[in-house]
Structure formats: structure tokens, C-alpha cells
Amino acid sequence: MRFTTPTELADKSATLASTDRKIKKRVLVCSGTGCAALGAFEVFDALVEAADGAKLDLQIELAPCADHAEPLYATKTGCQGFCQVGPLVHIQPDDILYTKVTPKKAREIVEQTLQQGKVIDKLLYKNPETGERIAERSKIPFYQNQTTIALEGCGRVAAESLDAYLAAGGFAPLAKALTLTPEAIIGEVVESGLRGRGGGGFATGRKWRSCVAAEGDERFVICNGDEGDPGAFMDCCIMEGDPYRVLEGMIICALAVGAKRGFIYVRNEYPRAVSRLQAAIDACRAAGLLGDNILGSDLDFDIRISRGGGAFVCGESSALMRSIEGNVGEPRAKYVRSVAKGLYDKPTVLNNVETFACVPAIIRERGKWFRQLGTEGSAGTKAFCLVGKVVNTGLIEVPMGTPLRDVVFGVGGGIINDRPFKAVQTGGPSGGCLSEEHLDLPVDFDALTAAGSMMGSGGMIVMDDHTCMVDVARYFLKFLLEESCGKCVPCREGIFQLHAMLDAFAKGEGKTGDLAKLERLAEDVQVGALCGLGKSAPNPVLSTLRNFRDEYEAHIERKKCPAGVCQAITTFLIDAEKCTGCMLCIKACPTEAITGQKKKLHAINQELCTKCGACRLVCKDDAVVTT
Amino acid sequence: MTQILIDNRKFNAEEGETILEVARRNQIDIPTLCHHEALEAVGACRLCTVEITGEDWNGSTKLVSACLYPVEEGLIVQTRSEGVLRLRQTVLDLLMARCPESTVIRDLATQHGQVTEYQQFTDGSKCIMCYLCVRACAKLGCHAISAVNRGTLKEVAPPFHEHAESCVGCGTCATICPTGHIEMVDTAETRTIWKREFEFVTCKVCGEPLITKAYRDYALENRRLPNDYYTVCSACKKSELSGHFARLSL
Amino acid sequence: MAAGPAVDMKAIEGVLGNHPRGATDALVHLLQDIQEAVNYLPEEAIRAAADHLEVPLGKVYAVATFYKAFSLKPRGKTIVKVCLGTTCHIRGAPVVVEDFQHGLGIGPGETTSDMKYTLEVVNCVGACALAPVVIAGEKYLADVKPGTILKRLSKGK
Amino acid sequence: MEKTYTVIPKNCTGCRTCELACSMVKGVDGNLGHSRINIYPTGPDRFMQMTCMQCIDAACVSVCPTDALMRNKETDAVEVVEERCIGCALCETACPFGHIHFDELKGIPLKCDLCGGEPTCVRFCPHRALEMRR
Structure with missing residues (x-):
């Protein structure tokens, strides 16, 4: 139906919510990428089949998507976060979370839990430290330490259903905003202290205000969903898992700044996000939430999706705007800010997905509420993708200011195989590496910047002692080398040379004095490049140099990679004292370079060894050593 | 009409003018490779980088490209500060490595005191991508x-x-x-x-x-x-x- | 231009029809749609796009070569994407890429001579929990151990 | 404009002092080929001085894609703004009288600019065959 007044909307939401409450049991099957790849669809089918046979009064939802008929490829959906132990099945209202569910187990769930109300112990999450099984999702340490605002609805509601969003109170903030003056809306956002979640951390309210102040006959609102940092997929999850929230945030922004047209720029690698958002836009148009006279008011606003073409640099605002205009995504110098001269040279507000997703809650709960979460300079919460060599990989959201240690060891559950912690990389390719001494750092914009890294969009990659920091820096520079647009000299040529130097280090070809050369060039690229991408490109080099200089020196002076990663200067050996002769490494070796018999000492044939590290990865006894 | 300071000398400038325009009009030399008056500025070569500050900037400075930066009242520009010269040199060093065959670049680099040698490209190209x-x-x-x-x-x-x-x-x-x-x-x-x-x-x-x-x-x-x-x-x-x-x- | 398979001009024209003539800002979209329809961007398609949108051919070519998503060469039946995101990288994805070089003789961006596989390397696909991850066509292959990828590809899991 | 550049062919003896003066002032290394004025014999003891007429509706100005040819309001001369020239050489082709010479080396057109109002050729002409007339 098409809503012509806010009251109609409120009535409908109330009806939907009350129907919702009558559902006795709700089974949410996570179909995030991780769970889907691990068999969430088969689990879903098995659940439906078993439930059909049992004629149960319940609702099974493939959360957040309802269209499992589509091919697996497309199901990169917003997830319930805890990818590590998927497929996940969440049963409401009991808040039971089953992990690693298989189709066979699905039938068990129907028979035991849904029909008889019994909890199946062996499907529950087991705390690796205590060995204790935990039934309730909210009591699992991974979830316990989280506070969700941007991810409020992600993985909890069917993403393509406007009704589901309305039932959960969606669009009530928009109705509220329509009763406020634009200045009052902006005031609320300013009061909230919300800062851009895309990386720069610019105050959102102030950005909106300057857009209003800028001269122009037309204004645009752009949502940046070109999430390109490797190891970051928060925005993807939000766009796929809760698209209406993003749209609502944009509509409220349009109302505040007086924009009539909006764009969502979605990364090329996220086809599912595109289809989700498109479906949501269509539903909003039909419901009178987009288009002319939204909810019967004077507000006219419509949103178009613009798909990226696979260019990291398009996450940079000026490049993104060029791309929307149908051009090569080359950044421009931002001496005139895009709030004044942005898309088509008109005043433009550009915020990222997570930023817009925070807006409805801010309008609903008031700015003050948001501000009291987080820290002085960084209000609210922040979504992170916790990945790398951490036990609990997944999508998380924690209040700003949470100590890094609580994130890595609390939510994250520590390092895989209890190896020593070495570093956390934050901020993607533009960010930096933090070392052990930073573990007690409160995670917020300013603290991370002060420590030589940055918030970035929220990727958090945990590294253990088997990660080589020279290799990590080289990896990021390789990434940036391929992603640099090639327009300005410091970025195009500078990154090439930085990468070439790191390449030489990894091969053991570094020379004394190279570090100074590396450092100087890195600093010059930092100040000399045209856009934010180029200016931040040397960060991985500079931050690893600062915190792990000894590793660089080992590569250059001793021609050794302490972590045993850089193949050219590493030799894999088996420690005779530790090897138990379990044959695991023999099975893992792709080149059959390891020989040995059961319960006898194994040996590596150096001629055949490609130094891939597979043996070390599988060895349970730490018997594979590198020199 | 605004007033700006370039290398400690005061100049009048029109609104919308770039630092480079004001400097060139007053015979202050700022080297460029990709700039052309008749073509839209792109800021690709970064050779025209200058250091700017303002009275109320609390001593902080910024390196910007003169060909793109629009003047503003009270802007203080240094065209030959230590940071500027260092960056110019690096830009030329990098271009030298890119096209070692180009005499134009070599002359310019030598003139600015080439110091660092980087890995040279060997494709014989003289293109510096100035557009x-x-x-x-x-x-x-x-x-x-x-x-x-x-x-x-x-x-x-x-x-x-x-x-x-x-x-x-x-x-x-x-x-x-x-x-x-x-x-x-x-x-x-x-x-x-x-x-x-x-x-x-x-x-x-x-x-x-x-x-x-x-x-x-x-x-x-x-x-x-x-x-x-x-x-x-x-x-x-x-x-x-x-x-x-x-x-x-x- | 090397002789590739015959270009399905009908499909391309169909795609052109979905975008208004002269809509210069639709360029990136249009090329994406064409690639979806015919699996790559044949020269004919790039010319047709330039004509249709009234954009100089040089600009269309610049856009087509700038964005990584576009391929100007015909691609194999199955496009195998190896994720090189940070997590995959530190969990061994570079070895997976080497496995392709050893086993099938193709590097990133290359296609086997029987047109069966095209290898692409992509930045993070957002499935870090499955690292290293390979996407074969539409199938996610999780936790790809060194030396196993080719077997898993032929088995499809 | 106070004075007009005027040629008086009947006074011209073909001594080419004007060409020499022009190329010394405007040319590179006094190369005579760079002179913006040329003398052509038109009959026995008759000569014609050929130089830019600073046309009112100048073809060179209208053909230039970058406004690199501009009329100097004070002298009324059409001048080349070197910094704005991209070297397309259209002006050379466009001039109906052949008064623009495109210098391949410098990549810019050479034409008479009336030396800022006091033409050197006028000053050096020994026979008053070139004059600035009111």
C-alpha cells in the first residue's frame, strides 16, 4: 500500500508488530556468505521439510534473505556475525543459538527443540576456554561484548521485506523527522557526535550543515557503498542484511539538506547488495517512502543505484563522483570540498553505508543517547570485521573506546592455536599495524590515528607470530599498486618503487641504507600524492617500520624472515625433538617433499620444498620450524 | 580582491585564481610539467607543489599543488621551502626512473639536484603521463x-x-x-x-x-x-x- | 584483434535498448550490462556503446580499461576468482594462485586454451571466515588448502 | 588607437632592412626566416612589403581553439599568448595572407605584434616606406 500520511504508516507498523508477536517460534537461519558456503541452504530446506511434516505453528526464516532459490553465488548476505561456527540457526524467542548445523541435525532441531522444547546440547556453542556449552546467544562471549546500532536489524529480520522492517519500528524515525525542521534534524545529528564511518571520521552533522550553506540550485545525497578494503565487509552486510535502514538514513539526510536525488554507489563485487537495495528501493517507491511527496509531505526524493566497476580508488569521494558521472574514476584535488562542489559540481553530501545506517536510531533515540555511547571524541558504536588469525572471525559492533584487547581476546576469543599475538592491522590498505603495546588502546578515531594507524572503514586483521610484517606491507603495496589510478606521479611511481624495495627485501636483496630510502620515499608519497588513497598508501610501510623495524633489519642485514613467510630467504625444517611422526604434514605437502613413516621422524626434501608453509599450518606439535 | 603572501611578498589576487596564476603573473617561478594555461588543470605531476599556511593555522603547514589551489585571503605561500624542494626532487627522481631516456626530465632533475636512484624502467618510454x-x-x-x-x-x-x-x-x-x-x-x-x-x-x-x-x-x-x-x-x-x-x- | 568467438550483437543491441541514447553518465552501467550479457567486452560492443551514448570511443576505451571488472578478452566458461584479501593472503591464498600456474598454466587474468577456466584474482569478497576462499562460477570453495584447488574444482566443492 | 601601421610600397627600395630588424628583435638568433615582414619584388624596382594586417575579423583569432590569439586593445595588434597555445597550427593555415609562420621548434606561431605599438621595422626603414600614421 502507499502511505499518504505518517499516521497510516504508524498504524500499519503497529498491526504488523502485533501479528509478529503472535508467532510462537521463529527460526532464523543465517545465510551470510560464510554460513551459505557451509551449507545454510541445505539446512534451511531440511528444516522446512521437517517442519512441514510435523505441521508446526512456526515461522522459519532464512535470515536475512527469503529467496534461497537463487544460486549460492549471489547469497552474500548480511550475516549474524559469527561466521566461524556457521551455519547458524537462531531460535526465537528462546534466543537459542545452534552452531555448525547440518541438514541431518536440522531434523533433530525440529523434533527435539521445536516440538518438545528440548535444547540439543551438542549443537550449542562451546566455550573453548571453559569447555562449557552456552545455550543463549546473548550469553556467548562473542555477542556479549557487542552493542549494535548500525547492525541493529542485520541478521534479525528478513532483509527484502518492507513489512519486516516496519514491524521492527522502521521508518518511524523518518516520520518523526518530517515533523522537525531541517535545522533541527541536523542539530540532532551534530549533537549525536556521529563521525563518518568510511574512514575520514569527518563530523557528519557539520558536513550536512555545510552542504546546506553551499550555494547551488540542486543538491545530492550519495551513499558510499564501495567498500574496498580487503578484510572489511561491514557495509556489504548492512546493505544486504538491512537495506531499508540505509535508505531511511539517506531520506532523512535528503530532508535535512534539501536534496531531491540520491545515489548509492555499490561495489562491483557485491551483486547481492545491488539486488537487495534495488528491491528495497522499489518497495519504498510503491509505499510512498521514495518519490514525490514522501508520506504526504513536501519532500520529493528518489534514489538510484550506481554500480562500481571494480576500482578501489572509487571509494575516494571525488573519484566516486566521477564514476557516477560515467567517467574514469580518477580523483580530483579536493581544495574545493565536495559539500560545495561535488557530483556534477553541485553541493553534495557523501556518507558511507554505516553512517547512514546510524541515522535512524539517532533520530529515534535523540543525539544525546548516541553521544553517551563511545568516547569523548568518537561517539556511538562501530562495526568491525574481525578477521585473520583470530579464533572468532566475524562481523561485530562495539562501542567506541572498547580496548583493543577486549575486541581481540574478548569478542575475538584470542589467537588461533594460542599462538602469540603479533599485530592488528586496522584501516585497510590506508591504515597501519598496531603491535602488542597498543593492546590497551581504546579503539576510537583519535586513539588509532595517534598510534599511527587509522579507523578506516573498520577492517581489523589479527596477525600472529607466523605473519611477516615486511610481507604484510608488501601485500598492501601490491594491492595499492594495482589499485592506484595512475594519475599523479608520487602515487603511480612512488608506490611502484616502494613495492620494488619491499620485494627486494623479501628476496634477501636489501642493502644497508635501503630503510632510510624507503622511509623517505614513503614520507614523500604521503605528503605529495593527489588524493587520500595516495596520501595514505605509505601507511602500511611507515607503521610497520615504526613498530617492527627489527623485522625489516632481519630481512636486510641477516637475509632472514623471522616469521618464516618470505619464501626466498626461508628454509623449512622439522624439529627432531618435537616431531611425533603423525604424518599430517606429509599429507598436507602439495609437492610430496616430506618423507617419513608413522611415529618416525619426518624430513623435508629441500629440493622439492616450495616453502608454501602448509606443513607448518597443520602441525599440531610446532615441529615445523623455519630459519 | 584578496591579498596573499608568496615568498614573503604581498600580491593582489582575484577570487578564483590559483596560486600558480598569481605567482606566474608576478614572475615567481614555480616549475610545472603537466600545466597548460589553455587546458584544464589536473594536478598530475605534483611538481608545482608549494607549502601553504595561514595566520590562524597555528603554525601548521600543508603541501598543495599550486596549479589547483584557489587563493584565499591571508594565504601564506612558500615556493621554495625545505619540504617543497624535497618533494620536487623526489618527483623528479621518480620520473627519472620512469623515463631515463628523456633528456628534458634528466636536465630538470639535475637542475634540482638529483639524489636518489630508483629502479629504472627499461621500456624506453619517455611518457611522464602529464595528459x-x-x-x-x-x-x-x-x-x-x-x-x-x-x-x-x-x-x-x-x-x-x-x-x-x-x-x-x-x-x-x-x-x-x-x-x-x-x-x-x-x-x-x-x-x-x-x-x-x-x-x-x-x-x-x-x-x-x-x-x-x-x-x-x-x-x-x-x-x-x-x-x-x-x-x-x-x-x-x-x-x-x-x-x-x-x-x-x- | 584476435579472432574470438562470434559476437552476439543481438544481445548487445538488446542491452543498448535499456539505456537512453546519449545518456553519457550511463557508460559504466552500460558496459557492465553488456559484459553480463556476453561475458566480456568485445570491440564491437565498445564501439556500439560509444555510438549509442554519443561518447568518444577513446573515452569508452579508457573506462573499459580502467575498471577491473571489465574484460576485453573472451573469458572461460567458469570464472574462478581467488580472493586475495588480507585474511586469505595471510592464510595462504598466494599458494592457491601458484597452484593454477603449475596445474593449468594460467596466471591471473588468463584463460585456459580450452576456454574452460579463467583465473581472476579479486580483492576481499567478504568471506574472510572461509579463508582462503575461491569462487568458482557461483560456488564458494572454503578453506582451500595448498595443492587441493584443482581437484576441488573438478569435483565442484 | 592613435596610429595605424601603414606600408608605402612606392618608397620601398627592397633593401630588406625591415626584415633584418624584425628578425633581430623577434627571431631566434637573428634567423631571417623568423621575420614577420617580408619584401616581395613586384616589378622592375617595385617592391611590396607583406606583413600582418591585424584584420578586424581575423581568421586566426576565430580559428584558435584556445583563445591563444588575442587583440591587444592598446595597439590593436593581434598577439600570440604563448602560454595558451597548444600548437595546433590552425592559425597558420587559416590566415588568408600567409602572415603566420608556425615555428615547429618552439611549437608556437610567429606573427607581427606591432612590437607593442612601436614597430622596429618602422624605426629602421631608411626610406620611410613603413610608417605609423595618425
């Missing part, structure tokens, strides 16, 4: 060449790296190229550029090559000039007309 040719070609409305690919692989090329279809052989790209990277070979009858061969219009009096036929056709269509202007060379025009004028003045 001057691409912008000039677009300015003429031909769009025969463009900057293709990205990153280190970025290069100027015609579509599909084949012969440039919409090229008219005007030679502007070769003329404007600061390093002489663009190859253009002229004979008495033909011009070869971008894998294409163009036939010249020759002077109907002396037979000297004038412009390419394609360029003539382009100019006729886009510049609305009578055909005969193109068929005689300048010297022959003058020679023919001198007789004509002599008769008139009798």
Missing part, C-alpha cells in the same frame, strides 16, 4: 587518444591500442608533449602518427606539404573556413598576394 596530449586532443574535439589502463600501466593510447581512428594527423599532441615521447614522422607526402599514415595537402604553387587532408577536412567542418585557404602555403600566399596588392596600390 597534455590527451587534453589538447580533446580540446580540439578529436578524442583520438586517451589515458588507458591504470596505475603503473597507465599509458596514452588510441582505442584498442590500434591505429587512432578519429585522429586527423594535426600533430598537436607531438608538439605539446614536453618530453618528445610521441612519435611523428613527416615525409614530403605523408605524416605517420599513432600507427596511421596521413596524406598531406600540398601547396598548389610550390608543392610544399601543408597540413594533412584529414586535418583540412576536420577544420573545414568544424572551423567553417573557405577551402582555398588550405591549398597554398604561407610563402606562396604572400608572394601571390604581393603582386595583387602592387596592382591595387598603383
Whole structure:
């Protein structure tokens, strides 16, 4: 139906919510990428089949998507976060979370839990430290330490259903905003202290205000969903898992700044996000939430999706705007800010997905509420993708200011195989590496910047002692080398040379004095490049140099990679004292370079060894050593 | 009208002017490679980087490209600060490594005191990706060449790296190229550029090559000039007309 | 241009029809749609796009070569994407890429001569929990151990 | 404009002092080929001085894609703004009288600019065959 007044909307939401409450049991099957790849669809089918046979009064939802008929490829959906132990099945209202569910187990769930109300112990999450099984999702340490605002609805509601969003109170903030003056809306956002979640951390309210102040006959609102940092997929999850929230945030922004047209720029690698958002836009148009006279008011606003073409640099605002205009995504110098001269040279507000997703809650709960979460300079919460060599990989959201240690060891559950912690990389390719001494750092914009890294969009990659920091820096520079647009000299040529130097280090070809050369060039690229991408490109080099200089020196002076990663200067050996002769490494070796018999000492044939590290990865006894 | 300070001297500037414009007008030398007054500034070479600050900046400074930075009241610009000189040198060092064959770049680099040697490219290219040719070609409305690919692989090329279809052989790209990277070979009858061969219009009096036929056709269509202007060379025009004028003045 | 398979001009024209003539800002979209329809961007398609949108051919070519998503060469039946996101990298994805070089003789961006596989390397696909991850066509292959990828590809899991 | 550049062919003896003066002032290394004025014999003891007429509706100005040819309001001369020239050489082709010479080396056109209002050729002409007339 098409809503012509806010009251109609409120009535409908109330009806939907009350129907919702009558559902006795709700089974949410996570179909995030991780769970889907691990068999969430088969689990879903098995659940439906078993439930059909049992004629149960319940609702099974493939959360957040309802269209499992589509091919697996497309199901990169917003997830319930805890990818590590998927497929996940969440049963409401009991808040039971089953992990690693298989189709066979699905039938068990129907028979035991849904029909008889019994909890199946062996499907529950087991705390690796205590060995204790935990039934309730909210009591699992991974979830316990989280506070969700941007991810409020992600993985909890069917993403393509406007009704589901309305039932959960969606669009009530928009109705509220329509009763406020634009200045009052902006005031609320300013009061909230919300800062851009895309990386720069610019105050959102102030950005909106300057857009209003800028001269122009037309204004645009752009949502940046070109999430390109490797190891970051928060925005993807939000766009796929809760698209209406993003749209609502944009509509409220349009109302505040007086924009009539909006764009969502979605990364090329996220086809599912595109289809989700498109479906949501269509539903909003039909419901009178987009288009002319939204909810019967004077507000006219419509949103178009613009798909990226696979260019990291398009996450940079000026490049993104060029791309929307149908051009090569080359950044421009931002001496005139895009709030004044942005898309088509008109005043433009550009915020990222997570930023817009925070807006409805801010309008609903008031700015003050948001501000009291987080820290002085960084209000609210922040979504992170916790990945790398951490036990609990997944999508998380924690209040700003949470100590890094609580994130890595609390939510994250520590390092895989209890190896020593070495570093956390934050901020993607533009960010930096933090070392052990930073573990007690409160995670917020300013603290991370002060420590030589940055918030970035929220990727958090945990590294253990088997990660080589020279290799990590080289990896990021390789990434940036391929992603640099090639327009300005410091970025195009500078990154090439930085990468070439790191390449030489990894091969053991570094020379004394190279570090100074590396450092100087890195600093010059930092100040000399045209856009934010180029200016931040040397960060991985500079931050690893600062915190792990000894590793660089080992590569250059001793021609050794302490972590045993850089193949050219590493030799894999088996420690005779530790090897138990379990044959695991023999099975893992792709080149059959390891020989040995059961319960006898194994040996590596150096001629055949490609130094891939597979043996070390599988060895349970730490018997594979590198020199 | 605003006032800015460049290298401790006060200058008046119009709103919307760039630092480079004000500096050049007042004979302050800021080196550039990708800048051209008639073409849109791109800020690619970064050679024109200058250091700016303001009275209320609490001593903080910023390096910006002079060709793009619009002046603002009270702006304080240093064109030869330590940071500026260091960056300029690095930019030139990097370009030297990119196109070691270019004498223009080598001279410039030496002039700025080349210090660091980087891994040299060996493809023999002299292109520094200043985009001057691409912008000039677009300015003429031909769009025969463009900057293709990205990153280190970025290069100027015609579509599909084949012969440039919409090229008219005007030679502007070769003329404007600061390093002489663009190859253009002229004979008495033909011009070869971008894998294409163009036939010249020759002077109907002396037979000297004038412009390419394609360029003539382009100019006729886009510049609305009578055909005969193109068929005689300048010297022959003058020679023919001198007789004509002599008769008139009798 | 090397002789590739015959270009499905009908499909391309169909795609062109979905975008208004002269809509210069639709360029990136249009090329994406064409690639979806015919699996790559044949020269004919790039020319047709330039004509249709009234954009100089050079600019269309620049856009087509700038964005990584576009392929100007015909691609194999199955496009195998190896994620090189940070997590995959530190969990061994570079070895997976080497496995392709050893086993099938193709590097990133290359296609087997039987047109069966095209290898692409992509930045983070957002499935870090499955690292290293390979996407074969539409199938996610999780936790790809060194030396196993080719077997898993042929088995499809 | 106070004065007009005027040629008086009947006074010209073909001594080419004007060409020499011009190329010394405007040319590179005094190369005579760079002179913006040329003398042509038109008959026995008759000569014609050929130089830019600073046309009112100048073809060179209208053909220039970058406004690199601009009229100097004070002298009324059409001048080349070198910094704005991209070297397309259209002006050379466009001039109906052949008065623009495109210098391949510098990549810019050479033409008479009336030396800022006081033409050197006028000053050096020994026979008053060139004058600035009111």
C-alpha cells in the first residue's frame, strides 16, 4: 500500500508488530556468505521439510534473505556475525543459538527443540576456554561484548521485506523527522557526535550543515557503498542484511539538506547488495517512502543505484563522483570540498553505508543517547570485521573506546592455536599495524590515528607470530599498486618503487641504507600524492617500520624472515625433538617433499620444498620450524 | 580582491585564481610539467607543489599543488621551502626512473639536484603521463587518444591500442608533449602518427606539404573556413598576394 | 584483434535498448550490462556503446580499461576468482594462485586454451571466515588448502 | 588607437632592412626566416612589403581553439599568448595572407605584434616606406 500520511504508516507498523508477536517460534537461519558456503541452504530446506511434516505453528526464516532459490553465488548476505561456527540457526524467542548445523541435525532441531522444547546440547556453542556449552546467544562471549546500532536489524529480520522492517519500528524515525525542521534534524545529528564511518571520521552533522550553506540550485545525497578494503565487509552486510535502514538514513539526510536525488554507489563485487537495495528501493517507491511527496509531505526524493566497476580508488569521494558521472574514476584535488562542489559540481553530501545506517536510531533515540555511547571524541558504536588469525572471525559492533584487547581476546576469543599475538592491522590498505603495546588502546578515531594507524572503514586483521610484517606491507603495496589510478606521479611511481624495495627485501636483496630510502620515499608519497588513497598508501610501510623495524633489519642485514613467510630467504625444517611422526604434514605437502613413516621422524626434501608453509599450518606439535 | 603572501611578498589576487596564476603573473617561478594555461588543470605531476599556511593555522603547514589551489585571503605561500624542494626532487627522481631516456626530465632533475636512484624502467618510454596530449586532443574535439589502463600501466593510447581512428594527423599532441615521447614522422607526402599514415595537402604553387587532408577536412567542418585557404602555403600566399596588392596600390 | 568467438550483437543491441541514447553518465552501467550479457567486452560492443551514448570511443576505451571488472578478452566458461584479501593472503591464498600456474598454466587474468577456466584474482569478497576462499562460477570453495584447488574444482566443492 | 601601421610600397627600395630588424628583435638568433615582414619584388624596382594586417575579423583569432590569439586593445595588434597555445597550427593555415609562420621548434606561431605599438621595422626603414600614421 502507499502511505499518504505518517499516521497510516504508524498504524500499519503497529498491526504488523502485533501479528509478529503472535508467532510462537521463529527460526532464523543465517545465510551470510560464510554460513551459505557451509551449507545454510541445505539446512534451511531440511528444516522446512521437517517442519512441514510435523505441521508446526512456526515461522522459519532464512535470515536475512527469503529467496534461497537463487544460486549460492549471489547469497552474500548480511550475516549474524559469527561466521566461524556457521551455519547458524537462531531460535526465537528462546534466543537459542545452534552452531555448525547440518541438514541431518536440522531434523533433530525440529523434533527435539521445536516440538518438545528440548535444547540439543551438542549443537550449542562451546566455550573453548571453559569447555562449557552456552545455550543463549546473548550469553556467548562473542555477542556479549557487542552493542549494535548500525547492525541493529542485520541478521534479525528478513532483509527484502518492507513489512519486516516496519514491524521492527522502521521508518518511524523518518516520520518523526518530517515533523522537525531541517535545522533541527541536523542539530540532532551534530549533537549525536556521529563521525563518518568510511574512514575520514569527518563530523557528519557539520558536513550536512555545510552542504546546506553551499550555494547551488540542486543538491545530492550519495551513499558510499564501495567498500574496498580487503578484510572489511561491514557495509556489504548492512546493505544486504538491512537495506531499508540505509535508505531511511539517506531520506532523512535528503530532508535535512534539501536534496531531491540520491545515489548509492555499490561495489562491483557485491551483486547481492545491488539486488537487495534495488528491491528495497522499489518497495519504498510503491509505499510512498521514495518519490514525490514522501508520506504526504513536501519532500520529493528518489534514489538510484550506481554500480562500481571494480576500482578501489572509487571509494575516494571525488573519484566516486566521477564514476557516477560515467567517467574514469580518477580523483580530483579536493581544495574545493565536495559539500560545495561535488557530483556534477553541485553541493553534495557523501556518507558511507554505516553512517547512514546510524541515522535512524539517532533520530529515534535523540543525539544525546548516541553521544553517551563511545568516547569523548568518537561517539556511538562501530562495526568491525574481525578477521585473520583470530579464533572468532566475524562481523561485530562495539562501542567506541572498547580496548583493543577486549575486541581481540574478548569478542575475538584470542589467537588461533594460542599462538602469540603479533599485530592488528586496522584501516585497510590506508591504515597501519598496531603491535602488542597498543593492546590497551581504546579503539576510537583519535586513539588509532595517534598510534599511527587509522579507523578506516573498520577492517581489523589479527596477525600472529607466523605473519611477516615486511610481507604484510608488501601485500598492501601490491594491492595499492594495482589499485592506484595512475594519475599523479608520487602515487603511480612512488608506490611502484616502494613495492620494488619491499620485494627486494623479501628476496634477501636489501642493502644497508635501503630503510632510510624507503622511509623517505614513503614520507614523500604521503605528503605529495593527489588524493587520500595516495596520501595514505605509505601507511602500511611507515607503521610497520615504526613498530617492527627489527623485522625489516632481519630481512636486510641477516637475509632472514623471522616469521618464516618470505619464501626466498626461508628454509623449512622439522624439529627432531618435537616431531611425533603423525604424518599430517606429509599429507598436507602439495609437492610430496616430506618423507617419513608413522611415529618416525619426518624430513623435508629441500629440493622439492616450495616453502608454501602448509606443513607448518597443520602441525599440531610446532615441529615445523623455519630459519 | 584578496591579498596573499608568496615568498614573503604581498600580491593582489582575484577570487578564483590559483596560486600558480598569481605567482606566474608576478614572475615567481614555480616549475610545472603537466600545466597548460589553455587546458584544464589536473594536478598530475605534483611538481608545482608549494607549502601553504595561514595566520590562524597555528603554525601548521600543508603541501598543495599550486596549479589547483584557489587563493584565499591571508594565504601564506612558500615556493621554495625545505619540504617543497624535497618533494620536487623526489618527483623528479621518480620520473627519472620512469623515463631515463628523456633528456628534458634528466636536465630538470639535475637542475634540482638529483639524489636518489630508483629502479629504472627499461621500456624506453619517455611518457611522464602529464595528459597534455590527451587534453589538447580533446580540446580540439578529436578524442583520438586517451589515458588507458591504470596505475603503473597507465599509458596514452588510441582505442584498442590500434591505429587512432578519429585522429586527423594535426600533430598537436607531438608538439605539446614536453618530453618528445610521441612519435611523428613527416615525409614530403605523408605524416605517420599513432600507427596511421596521413596524406598531406600540398601547396598548389610550390608543392610544399601543408597540413594533412584529414586535418583540412576536420577544420573545414568544424572551423567553417573557405577551402582555398588550405591549398597554398604561407610563402606562396604572400608572394601571390604581393603582386595583387602592387596592382591595387598603383 | 584476435579472432574470438562470434559476437552476439543481438544481445548487445538488446542491452543498448535499456539505456537512453546519449545518456553519457550511463557508460559504466552500460558496459557492465553488456559484459553480463556476453561475458566480456568485445570491440564491437565498445564501439556500439560509444555510438549509442554519443561518447568518444577513446573515452569508452579508457573506462573499459580502467575498471577491473571489465574484460576485453573472451573469458572461460567458469570464472574462478581467488580472493586475495588480507585474511586469505595471510592464510595462504598466494599458494592457491601458484597452484593454477603449475596445474593449468594460467596466471591471473588468463584463460585456459580450452576456454574452460579463467583465473581472476579479486580483492576481499567478504568471506574472510572461509579463508582462503575461491569462487568458482557461483560456488564458494572454503578453506582451500595448498595443492587441493584443482581437484576441488573438478569435483565442484 | 592613435596610429595605424601603414606600408608605402612606392618608397620601398627592397633593401630588406625591415626584415633584418624584425628578425633581430623577434627571431631566434637573428634567423631571417623568423621575420614577420617580408619584401616581395613586384616589378622592375617595385617592391611590396607583406606583413600582418591585424584584420578586424581575423581568421586566426576565430580559428584558435584556445583563445591563444588575442587583440591587444592598446595597439590593436593581434598577439600570440604563448602560454595558451597548444600548437595546433590552425592559425597558420587559416590566415588568408600567409602572415603566420608556425615555428615547429618552439611549437608556437610567429606573427607581427606591432612590437607593442612601436614597430622596429618602422624605426629602421631608411626610406620611410613603413610608417605609423595618425
